[in-house]
Amino acid sequence: DTAxxxxxxxxxxxxxxxxxIKCEQNLGHDTMYWYKQDSKKxxxxxxxxxxxxxxxxxxxxxxxxxxxxxxxHLNLHINSLELGDSAVYFCASSQGGLAGETQYFGxxxxxxxx
Amino acid sequence: xxxxxxxxxxxxxxxxxANLPCNHSTISGNEYVYWYRQIHSQGPQYIIHGLKNNETNxxxxxIITEDRKSSTLILPHATLRDTAVYYxxxxxxxxxxxxxxxxxxxxxxxxx
Numbered sequence: 001d002t003a004x005x006x007x008x009x010x011x012x013x014x015x016x017x018x019x020x021i022k023c024e025q026n027l028g029h030d031t032m033y034w035y036k037q038d039s040k041k042x043x044x045x046x047x048x049x050x051x052x053x054x055x056x057x058x059x060x061x062x063x064x065x066x067x068x069x070x071x072x073h074l075n076l077h078i079n080s081l082e083l084g085d086s087a088v089y090f091c092a093s094s095q096g097g098l099a100g101e102t103q104y105f106g107x108x109x110x111x112x113x114x
Numbered sequence: 115x116x117x118x119x120x121x122x123x124x125x126x127x128x129x130x131x132a133n134l135p136c137n138h139s140t141i142s143g144n145e146y147v148y149w150y151r152q153i154h155s156q157g158p159q160y161i162i163h164g165l166k167n168n169e170t171n172x173x174x175x176x177i178i179t180e181d182r183k184s185s186t187l188i189l190p191h192a193t194l195r196d197t198a199v200y201y202x203x204x205x206x207x208x209x210x211x212x213x214x215x216x217x218x219x220x221x222x223x224x225x226x
Contacts, residue, residue, distance in 0.1 A: 004157075033213070041199070043158065043216040055213075090157050103214060105157030 003027050004106035006091050012112045013081060021076045021109045023091030032074035033092040033103065034066060043090070049074055081113045117141065117204040123221040126196075132189040134220050136202030139183040146205050147178060148214065149187045151198040158201070158216075161187065192224045 004025045013019055025032065031050040037043045047066045048055045054066065063079040078085060091106040119137040126132040138147060148163040162169055162176045164185075169176045175188040189196055201219040 035216075042218070043152075043201075045213045045215070048213055092157075102160045102163070104160065107157050108155075 003104050004091055004093055006089075006106040006109050008109060009107065010110050010112075012114065014114055015081055015083060017081050018077070018079045019081060019111075020078070021089055021091075021111070023074050023076070023106060025072055025091075025093040025104070025106075027093055027095075027104065028072075029093040029095050029104075030071060031094045031101075032068070032071075033094075034074065034076050035090040035092065035105075037088040037090065037108075039087070046076075047074075083113050086111055086113045117215070118202045118217050120200075120202050120217065120220045122218065123223070125223050125225060126189075126192045128194060128224055128226050129191055132187075132192040132196065132222060132224070134187040134189075134200050134202075134222065135184065136187070137184045138202070138204045141182050141204050142206070144206065147176065147182075147185050148203040148205050149174070149176065150201045150203065150214070150216075151196075152201070152219070153195075153198040161200075163205075192222075194224050194226065196222065197224045198222060 007022045033048045034046040035043055036046050046057050046060050049066055049068055065077045067075045088108045088110050090108045092103040094101045094103045117140055146163050146165050149161040150158040152158045162171055162174050164176045164178050178185045199219040199221050201216050203214050
């Protein structure tokens with residue numbers, strides 16, 4: 001049983017395109033996250049989101065927008081893709097957003113922008 | 115920025131204990147110490163966390179010094195499958211302070 005799943009696993013696309021990455025968790029958690037891991041392997045938070053609050057990392061371009069149809073899903077939509085968007089994107093979830101609550105990560109989506 | 119300092123790499127012989135150190139000298143009283151690992155091409159995996167007391171679970175033990183300025187993750191009997199990058203993370207309470215801030219981690223290589 002997959003706790004946090006992401007689709008697609010691989011995504012290859014052209015510059016300027018718009019794409020979405022989907023994330024689903026079956027843990028009943030209230031908070032979900034998106035992280036980006038670049039080519040240097042640095043893993044950075046992009047967004048955290050629960051029913052009450054969206055917390056946006058100020059360094060994330062506004063071409064990136066999280067969309068949550070329900071608390072089990074947090075999709076990441078990217079407009080006007082750029083070469084620098086190539087990275088591995090990880091979704092995660094936790095029961096809440098407080099310290100002491102473990103985050104569980106998905107397997108990642110490998111995005112390559114040509 | 116990450117609030118922790120870890121050695122960039124370590125080696126460990128298979129079957130021996132792996133002791134991974136972490137310095138977090140600026141940790142606040144309500145901040146937890148978390149350990150995650152990332153096996154090649156996979157998502158980060160939770161290992162253990164603690165606040166003040168030492169902790170143990172089926173994967174590892176976490177030893178936190180009395181002043182809380184450093185900690186050690188212990189894998190008691192390392193296997194080849196424990197080869198991964200291990201991240202020590204100090205995590206606060208609430209809002210953006212509850213987010214995980216990953217540093218560069220320690221690349222642990224377990225060798226036969």
